[in-house]
Amino acid sequence: MDSSEPIEAISAVTLLTVDMAASVSFYAMLGFRVVAGGPDAEFTTLRAGGSVVVPNFVNLQLDRAHDPTGPIWGRVIFWVADVDAVHARALAAGFEPAAMPADAPWGERYFHVRDPDGHELSFARPL
Numbered sequence: 001m002d003s004s005e006p007i008e009a010i011s012a013v014t015l016l017t018v019d020m021a022a023s024v025s026f027y028a029m030l031g032f033r034v035v036a037g038g039p040d041a042e043f044t045t046l047r048a049g050g051s052v053v054v055p056n057f058v059n060l061q062l063d064r065a066h067d068p069t070g071p072i073w074g075r076v077i078f079w080v081a082d083v084d085a086v087h088a089r090a091l092a093a094g095f096e097p098a099a100m101p102a103d104a105p106w107g108e109r110y111f112h113v114r115d116p117d118g119h120e121l122s123f124a125r126p127l
Contacts, residue, residue, distance in 0.1 A: 012045070012057035013076050015119050016066040020044060022116040023060050029093035030086060030123075032058060048078060066117065075112070075120040083109045086123045103127060 017023040021039035027046050028034065035057070037044030042062045050056035058076070080086050083101045090097050090113050097113040104110055110124035 010056065012059050014059035014061055015076075015115070015117065016063040017060045017115075017117045018062075018064055018066050019116055020060060020062050026093075026095070026115050027058065027060075029095070030089060049080075069118070073119075075122050077110075077122040077124055079125055080123050081125070083111060083123055083125050087111050 015023075020037075020041060024034060024037075024039045024044055024046075032046040032048055035045050035047050037060070044060045046058045046060070048056040048058050087097060087101045095113055097111050099111060101109055101111045107127050108124040109127055110122050112120055112122045114120055
């Protein structure tokens with residue numbers, strides 16, 4: 001990495017949830033590992049790959065006033081080893097991805113799925 005770039009990596013993304021138990025279950029079914037908190041917590045941290053030096057986390061913060069039917073803030077994109085395997089895992093868990101995995105013209109294989117609070121997640125891998 002160029003030493004002139006002060007930003008090294010994204011450490012974590014924090015998403016609001018109105019139902020911590022449903023959100024923790026959703027992420028666990030897709031392969032995220034809870035490292036702090038859990039279904040009954042106000043705040044949960046899940047490991048999303050990374051390394052010992054630069055871990056990547058998804059944080060879930062309980063916010064009972066959040067409106068899951070309102071507009072979403074955007075999308076989180078996770079690179080995974082096998083897009084089709086994660087898609088199959090999502091289907092097996094009863095989730096409804098937006099479409100089958102596809103090869104995109106920008107050079108990634110990907111698919112999208114929404115979490116219980118409407119946040120869009122994309123699982124991708126460079127082709």
